[in-house]
Amino acid sequence: MARTEKHRKPQRLPPQIAAAVAAAEDKKAIELVVLDLRKAAGFTDYFVICSGQNVRQVRAIADAVTDGLSSQGVEPAHVEGYERSEWVLLEYFDFIVHIFAPETRFFYGLERLWGNAERIEVAAPAR
Numbered sequence: 001m002a003r004t005e006k007h008r009k010p011q012r013l014p015p016q017i018a019a020a021v022a023a024a025e026d027k028k029a030i031e032l033v034v035l036d037l038r039k040a041a042g043f044t045d046y047f048v049i050c051s052g053q054n055v056r057q058v059r060a061i062a063d064a065v066t067d068g069l070s071s072q073g074v075e076p077a078h079v080e081g082y083e084r085s086e087w088v089l090l091e092y093f094d095f096i097v098h099i100f101a102p103e104t105r106f107f108y109g110l111e112r113l114w115g116n117a118e119r120i121e122v123a124a125p126a127r
Contacts, residue, residue: 023068
């Protein structure tokens with residue numbers, strides 16, 4: 001069994017995280033992963049990690065997530081990296097959305113750094 005398979009766990013996502021995932025998928029985010037950090041970290045419960053293929057798409061994903069959650073009355077506590085759009089971080093206290101350019105994602109390797117976190121299955125969108 002591959003290491004990544006061992007950490008995958010199908011479960012229901014909290015509504016706000018599901019909304020963030022749906023917004024990212026709507027903008028065709030690639031390599032979307034949700035990490036459950038509740039047993040691994042003390043500062044947040046989940047990471048939503050995805051990539052855009054270029055700066056314009058990274059910003060579009062960030063805008064879609066922000067707008068989608070704003071429509072539910074949820075605003076990010078902190079936004080970082082939007083101007084450069086190599087790594088946009090949207091902090092919502094209980095979860096953090098990381099939107100990367102592919103090279104930046106590979107360089108920082110959050111999935112490797114948080115290898116002890118459980119990966120949550122994200123159903124592929126119907127296309």
